[in-house]
Amino acid sequence: MTETPTRRTALHLRHRALNARMTEFHGWDMPLYYSSILEEHKAVREALGLFDISHMGQVLVSGRDAVATLDALMTSDFTQVGLNRACYTLMLNEQGGIVDDLIVYRIGESEFLVIVNCGNRESDVAWLCAHSTGQTEITDISQGRSILAVQGPRASRILESFLDAKVAGLARFGIAPIRTMGPEACIARTGYTGSDGFELFVPDNHAQKLWDAILSESRSSGGLPIGLGARDTLRVEAGLRLYGTDMNDATTPYEVGLGWTVAIHKTDFIGKAALVRQQAQGLTRKFVGFELAQGPVPRQGCELSVDGRRVGVVTSGTYSLMLQKPLGMGYIEPTLAVSGTKLSLTVRNQRYEATVVKLPFWQPAGAKSKLSVNAKQLGAEKTHE
Amino acid sequence: MKIPAELLYTKSHEWVRRESAEVLVGITEHAQQELRDVVFAELPAVGRVVAQGEAVAVVESVKAAFDIYAPVSGRITRANVALTKTPQLINQDCYGAGWMFAINPSVTDEFAALLSPSDYGKQLETQAH
Numbered sequence: 001m002t003e004t005p006t007r008r009t010a011l012h013l014r015h016r017a018l019n020a021r022m023t024e025f026h027g028w029d030m031p032l033y034y035s036s037i038l039e040e041h042k043a044v045r046e047a048l049g050l051f052d053i054s055h056m057g058q059v060l061v062s063g064r065d066a067v068a069t070l071d072a073l074m075t076s077d078f079t080q081v082g083l084n085r086a087c088y089t090l091m092l093n094e095q096g097g098i099v100d101d102l103i104v105y106r107i108g109e110s111e112f113l114v115i116v117n118c119g120n121r122e123s124d125v126a127w128l129c130a131h132s133t134g135q136t137e138i139t140d141i142s143q144g145r146s147i148l149a150v151q152g153p154r155a156s157r158i159l160e161s162f163l164d165a166k167v168a169g170l171a172r173f174g175i176a177p178i179r180t181m182g183p184e185a186c187i188a189r190t191g192y193t194g195s196d197g198f199e200l201f202v203p204d205n206h207a208q209k210l211w212d213a214i215l216s217e218s219r220s221s222g223g224l225p226i227g228l229g230a231r232d233t234l235r236v237e238a239g240l241r242l243y244g245t246d247m248n249d250a251t252t253p254y255e256v257g258l259g260w261t262v263a264i265h266k267t268d269f270i271g272k273a274a275l276v277r278q279q280a281q282g283l284t285r286k287f288v289g290f291e292l293a294q295g296p297v298p299r300q301g302c303e304l305s306v307d308g309r310r311v312g313v314v315t316s317g318t319y320s321l322m323l324q325k326p327l328g329m330g331y332i333e334p335t336l337a338v339s340g341t342k343l344s345l346t347v348r349n350q351r352y353e354a355t356v357v358k359l360p361f362w363q364p365a366g367a368k369s370k371l372s373v374n375a376k377q378l379g380a381e382k383t384h385e
Numbered sequence: 386m387k388i389p390a391e392l393l394y395t396k397s398h399e400w401v402r403r404e405s406a407e408v409l410v411g412i413t414e415h416a417q418q419e420l421r422d423v424v425f426a427e428l429p430a431v432g433r434v435v436a437q438g439e440a441v442a443v444v445e446s447v448k449a450a451f452d453i454y455a456p457v458s459g460r461i462t463r464a465n466v467a468l469t470k471t472p473q474l475i476n477q478d479c480y481g482a483g484w485m486f487a488i489n490p491s492v493t494d495e496f497a498a499l500l501s502p503s504d505y506g507k508q509l510e511t512q513a514h
Contacts, residue, residue, distance in 0.1 A: 037447045038422040229448055294469075296425045297445050319424035319447055326425070348427070348443065348450075 009054035010146050010204035014211055018225055026119040028055040031227035040230035041237075041321045044152045044193055047222030050214050051149040051231060057121030058142045058201065060184075061104075062111040065134030070104065070112060073131050073270060075253060077263035081106050086173040086190055090253055090261050091127065092271025096278060097249040098256070100124050101241070103190055105175045113175075113186070113201065115147075117243045131270065141184070146207035150214055151197030151226075151234075153364070158218045159198060163187065167198065181206045192231065194238020195364055236318040236327060239289055239359030245300065246287065246315045246329060252278055255331065257287045257359070285312065286337035289329050289359040291320075292345065295352040298328030303346040304354070311336055311343070322362045328354065386509060387414045389480055393456075393496065394505035400480065401456045401499060404487075407463070410456055411484040412444065415509055417476050420446040426472045428464035429486055435461060437495050442485055444475060457495045459488040 006029040015022065020031035031052065033040060043049050061070060070078040076089040083106055091099040100120045105113040116124040121142065128138045150159055159167045163178060167187065170176055175188035182203045191197035202210060215225060232242070241247055247256045252275060254262075262275060292298070298317030303310055312332030320327045328345065336343070341356040388394070393401040398416035402409040417423070425445040435441050440452035441461070464486045468474060475483040490496075500508065 032448075033421070036421045233447055296427065296443075296450070297447070299450070319422075319445075350427075 007055070009052055010207045011052045011054065011211055014208060015052065015225075020225070020227060023228065025055065025228060028118060030055060031225070033227040033229045034225045037227070037229035037233055038321050040224050040226045041233050043222055043224035044195055044197075044226060044230065044234055045322060046153065047224075048150065048152040048154040048158055048214075048218045049193070049224055049226035049230070050211065050218070051151065051226045052146070052207075052211070053149050053199070053231075054146040054207070055118040056142075056147055057116040057118055057124065057140065058145055058147070059114040059116055059121075059125055059128065060111065060139040060141050061114055061128065061132075061136060062108070062139070063134075063136040064110060065132075065136045066110045066112055068134055069128075069132045069136040071266060071269060072133055073128065074102070074104070075262040075269060075271070076104075077266055078104070078106075078112075080263075083109065084175050086175055086188055088261060090258060091124070092253070092269070092275075093249055094270060094274065095250075096252040096271040096274030098243070098247050098251050098253065099127055099249055101243050101247070101258070105186070105188060107175060107177075107184075107186060113184075119244055144204050145184075146202055146204050148200045148202070148207065148210060148214070149191055149193075149197060150200065151191045151193045151195050152223075153196060154218065154221055154223065155197045158214065158221070158223065159187070161217060162213055170198075172196075178202065181210075192240060193234040194240065194360060194362060195234070233318045233321070236316050236329065237320050237322060237360070237362045239329070239361055241287070241329075242316060254278060255283055255285055255287060283334045285331040286334045287315075287329065287331055288337045288356050289327065289361055290343060290345070290354040290356050291323070291328075291361065292326040292352055292354050295326055295345075296347045297326050298330075298345055298347070298354070302328075302330075304330060304332055305344045305346065305351075306336065306342075308344075314345070320361060327361050329359070332356075386506070387480070388502045388506050388509075390502050392480070392502065393499040394502065395454065395456045395499060396508060397454050399453060399456050401496075402484075403496075407487040407489050408457060408459075409484050409487050410453075411479055412453060412475060413505070414479055416451075417479040417483070420444060420451060421476070422447045423472045423475045426468040426475065426485065428466070428468065429461045431461050431464060433461045434491075435459065435488065437492070437498070444472075444485075453485060455488060456499060457488060457490045458492045459490040461486055462489045463487040 023032040178185040302314040304312035314330040317328035344351045345354040427443040429441040435455040442453040
């Protein structure tokens, strides 16, 4: 008997030493939780959480025509992405279906760091290579590099205490080099939790020291290592979609409520024609969030109905620690995709009342005003439900 | 691992407390530790007739839902409604306030199929290796 070898990150021994419950995730042996998903969730919301997300792929797109390549392959307008700034964007196929969702960091005038979902790493690199234009180099630099996410309200203070980068001054979606850790080591104010936080892209030989330092610095103020379990509950609470779960290559940006990432006026990009067509024809389904007053956790595949008629399906769900109720996301008929609509959620042949609510379900106090300003700058309000 | 001596057990990690006319059922310390963050419990309707080994209740943690099986055949006489509001009782006190339901047994010799505390302890040890 041979077992399929699972990939391990440079922090594997740390997870073992911390007694993590491990799980297989897209071929990687990753921590599911260390103590408890809810405890870890709470640490991120109230203090600090440290994640090993080295399974995510890191791809460098560089060269004279790097901007042109990204503009042709992704939905955002990269001429508008400033140096040391990040952009959440989508890569589409000709049918307008989402090939992947990505964060693209402009780390040089014609140099971009692209973070891809680990399940899509090989196919994304192949896609990028197949469709790149002019003088563009696509390099998968994942090997030998780690990513640590440090998320939560205490993240900036803890990191400031031992990084020379001016962490607290880094703007949301900004990125800066960490010069002490090698040529391509960076820190960015991004994350996948809905809380303030940072992601650190460092060579493997710095990962363990950094991990240990962040944990020991933050333990006394409530910091915890966080597994993939809480990573999922945090992102659902923040209304963040997960590729492969909430969207795939048969879902368009408009259907999944990510129309705000689409610069539809760009000359051309893969999938544009299909999106223009869909805008003219209208949607047949729309992605929404819903909540239950109490009851079971909505799981992927659960049916949503109105008066006994099937109107949609759940793609993600969780129990929200911050809101103390079950939350779900999924697709329903567009006419019902309005806050306050009452739906029936079927779980194990029983029906529970669910109410459509605005996404995100939860955001940090004070974040609302900032977010709406950003959304206006991006011209996002029209398409983002 | 707490395995109270006065209880009987199932292979699927339920415990059984024999009282006069009924048996109380819950999940063991091992099961609640495996589940971790319990956020929902679905209980059987009082009066429902159940067969030994039948899935009659559900405990949900953040990550997944788990069936709870009737350790003996009989009629459901009570369900722990406190779990509706506070399912975390299963984590906090699985052998006490976190009990799930009670059955009035219809077949007395089914108890022979249940595990003694020492047999259940042995099963956990075997699982761990």
